[in-house]
Amino acid sequence: MGNLIDIAVPLFGLIAIGIAFGKIFKSASLAGLEWLNIFIVYAALPALFIKLVALAPIEDLTRFDYVAVTTYATLLTFVIGFVIFRFLGKGSAPRSIIAGLSAAYGNIGYLGPGVILAALGPKGLIPVALIMVFENTLHFFIAPFGMALTGRLKGSWWKIAGGIVWKVISFPFIVACFVGVAISASGLAIPSPVERLLDLLAGAAAPCALFAMGVSLALRPFTAFSAPTALLIFVKLIFYPFLVWLLLSIVGDFEPIWVQAAVLLACLPTATNVFIIAQQYRTWEDGASGVMLVSTILSFVTVPLILYLLGGDVLPLDLFPSS
Numbered sequence: 001m002g003n004l005i006d007i008a009v010p011l012f013g014l015i016a017i018g019i020a021f022g023k024i025f026k027s028a029s030l031a032g033l034e035w036l037n038i039f040i041v042y043a044a045l046p047a048l049f050i051k052l053v054a055l056a057p058i059e060d061l062t063r064f065d066y067v068a069v070t071t072y073a074t075l076l077t078f079v080i081g082f083v084i085f086r087f088l089g090k091g092s093a094p095r096s097i098i099a100g101l102s103a104a105y106g107n108i109g110y111l112g113p114g115v116i117l118a119a120l121g122p123k124g125l126i127p128v129a130l131i132m133v134f135e136n137t138l139h140f141f142i143a144p145f146g147m148a149l150t151g152r153l154k155g156s157w158w159k160i161a162g163g164i165v166w167k168v169i170s171f172p173f174i175v176a177c178f179v180g181v182a183i184s185a186s187g188l189a190i191p192s193p194v195e196r197l198l199d200l201l202a203g204a205a206a207p208c209a210l211f212a213m214g215v216s217l218a219l220r221p222f223t224a225f226s227a228p229t230a231l232l233i234f235v236k237l238i239f240y241p242f243l244v245w246l247l248l249s250i251v252g253d254f255e256p257i258w259v260q261a262a263v264l265l266a267c268l269p270t271a272t273n274v275f276i277i278a279q280q281y282r283t284w285e286d287g288a289s290g291v292m293l294v295s296t297i298l299s300f301v302t303v304p305l306i307l308y309l310l311g312g313d314v315l316p317l318d319l320f321p322s323s
Contacts, residue, residue: 042172
């Protein structure tokens with residue numbers, strides 16, 4: 001990985017600029033931010049993943065042992081977050097589901113590509129694409145299924161299952177990754193004009209996403225949070241990446257850049273999508289907003305720290321290497 005300051009300052013500088021602009025121009029219409037988010041989610045980030053996945057060897061895109069470990073770590077972290085809020089925070093089951101997502105659902109869409117590109121380069125985005133497909137699928141399943149079990153989501157199980165499937169197959173990042181896999185498997189080259197278009201869109205992905213993230217944070221009110229909520233933030237920023245590192249070491253012998261990518265994604269702050277899900281089900285909205293805001297602010301310290309630890313000179317990337 002490159003120089004820590006060279007990596008961290010541009011990334012968090014863009015978020016800080018977004019926060020500053022959000023505070024300075026807070027009277028501006030939110031329609032512009034909405035269109036920027038649409039551009040990021042439906043054009044810029046999908047273009048980035050189509051391009052990188054299409055160029056990846058097909059064998060790298062079928063590392064199911066890798067995604068099994070990282071997805072299991074995410075599920076286990078969700079369960080821990082759920083239990084913390086359900087029993088220590090004495091929260092209801094629906095609120096505890098949102099709390100569990102706050103601990104396990106990182107900002108891998110907006111913040112992830114920028115961090116990985118800056119720290120690891122384009123090769124680091126191949127494992128990111130795999131993690132995004134499977135973890136987003138997991139989160140899309142957990143929220144509606146859990147809410148249905150608690151009675152918060154009405155409708156037949158067929159309707160709920162159909163909604164989950166549609167969210168998965170229509171999510172832009174997942175669609176983009178499958179398009180990239182299809183191109184890689186076919187062995188066909190991307191036509192030059194299309195490749196240039198993808199390059200233009202991909203180049204805008206990280207800066208636009210980080211700026212939009214900063215603006216969104218600036219517009220959210222700060223809410224007080226309890227000790228269980230603070231514990232959720234600890235689980236998200238510290239425990240979750242440690243768990244990913246430990247489990248990848250136990251299963252063993254993954255390439256260093258794949259381990260670094262997984263741990264870096266795990267240490268990212270809570271995703272904006274958690275607040276959107278909380279709004280959708282009208283439960284624990286203030287708590288989700290608070291966890292997202294505070295975890296993002298604290299990540300200005302924790303992410304560079306983990307970047308430093310992952311450099312290879314401080315901590316081994318594989319705790320149990322085979323000799």
